[in-house]
Amino acid sequence: MTINAKDGPLVAEESSPKRPSPAVVQDTLANSTIYLTGWQLQLLSLSLSLCMLLVNIEVSIIGTSLVSITDDLHGFNQNGWVVTGYLITYTGMIIIWSKLSDVFGRKPAILATLSIFTVFSGGCGATQTMTQLIICRVFQGIGAAGCFSLALTVAYEMVPKEKYPAQAAQLAASTALGSLVGPLIGGAISQDTTWRWVFLLNVPAGVVILILLFISIPRNFPNHGNTSYMAPTLRQKFSSSSLARLDVFGATFLLGATLLLVTVLLEAGTSFSWNSATSISLLVVSAVLWVLFVVTECIVTGEKWRPEPVFPWRFFFSRAWMGTLMISLFSGIPYNTVVITIPQRFQAVYGTTPLGAGVRLIPFNFLISFASVFVNILAAKARIKPIYLLLVGSALQLIGLALFTTITNDTTIPAAIYGYEIISGFGVGMVIGICLVIPPHVVETRDLAVASGALLQFRMLGGALGLAIASNVLNNRLNSALAGLVSAEELSVLLRSTASIHLLPPRLQAQVLAAFSDGYNLQMKIMTGFAGAQLLTVGTLWRKNQISVVGDEAKASTQSVDLEKKSSVKEPPPTM
CATH class of the missing domain: 4.10.860 (DNA Excision Repair, Uvrb; Chain A)
Structure with missing residues (x-):
């Protein structure tokens, strides 16, 4: 008996003189898929949405609680690592988890990844130093990566393609809702109790979602209805031939x-x-x-x-797919930066409470949530092609971010900032929402799991790079602007805790706040540049017959991708 699984689910089959190609194996399994219905579909949809909600809350909840965390642990100059340490492993592990699920199965993989996230969330809540917190955040990100990528993969596999826009809208809404409520929860916790509950609350929530996923995901999913599928044993999963696929x-x-x-x-x-x-x-x-x-x-x-490659070489030859990945990368850069730095600006420059900063970020996050659902409704009901929706969303994002750069150094909150949040948030939401439904229509069926992981991985990579750049820009700006105003010791204290600003003399305090404001504006200028690059990248998706996500055009597009790629697959030599 051999294990035939190159670029597809693990399948045990009797030895034969000629082994079918990976594309044929994957297509055979796809054609025999029995999709979920009834209570199981509803419960699994709810479970996946909650899973994505939980890990996305963890990205945005830090925005309003980060000042409290760094002030308590005395490490404002390390605040970038608290977020980016999480995003690095989140970014690096997304595709890897997708491949691990091909080897070990969707259900075991998603349960394992949520367990890791839950355990290290508890570890974050118990840390006593910034170094300990950063380490736990790194491992927390490993778990979050799988939760995110496998939730999307399972959502693709549990319903037929014509229902993808509805699933994408639901998952996009969960993602955006996490960004909406995260700052509010983080602000309320940091203001009224210890910041440690920001992480500790994930423990009971994670346990509940684990139970729901265990109940709702069928055994051997997505091959649970395929009578010709022979599930590998635990020994086969951990055999040398199976592990060699990694x-x-x-x-x-x-x-x-x-x-x-x-x-x-x-x-x-x-x-x-x-x-x-x-x-x-x-x-x-x-x-x-x-x-x-x-x-x-x-x-x-x-x-x-x-x-099996974590990023198949054939991806590089699909202009539409590489364009989609680059759009996802560019959209992640300003998104994470705004979610983290705007609440910091409200607290450091305008003196609002953590909860007040979270409330003031509602326009941005609510419009992301609304637009991510709205754009999928437009794609499904109005049958508007994705490229036009991406153009509009990218343009709005560019305009909104450009307006952020016009904010003055006044310590009074400008009313216009909420309008800027609305414009940029709607644009970001449109791009995120429509990108989720593109992969099945531009990649082969056998690459769907790794493609969904790649889409998310590029966005999170953009978020990590964006935050790293933004943190570096702010720290360097403060170092250069304040070097002649405060002593080296005072500057060191300011970079560890922004609460020390209010201990300075009034005149010096105003100059320090102006330096912070200039730093935040410089961050937004750089983010505007990336938004412009994103708008230009949308052009890579342009073709004579535009990509469609609904109707006969979408089916024809998907079939043409599979046929075109399948024709280039070389038949492997016979095995005995």
């Missing part, structure tokens, strides 16, 4: 390249200079690892290699 080198190069790049973007100019040997060495090693990652994926994508 692209260990590719995953290692990806994580290493991401970690080193983000480290330079976070620390250069603060812990060490940009032209120092440390910065140059880290950038060079990161570049080498990125090259090794691409080369590795090119090699292991070949049929004669056992490991």
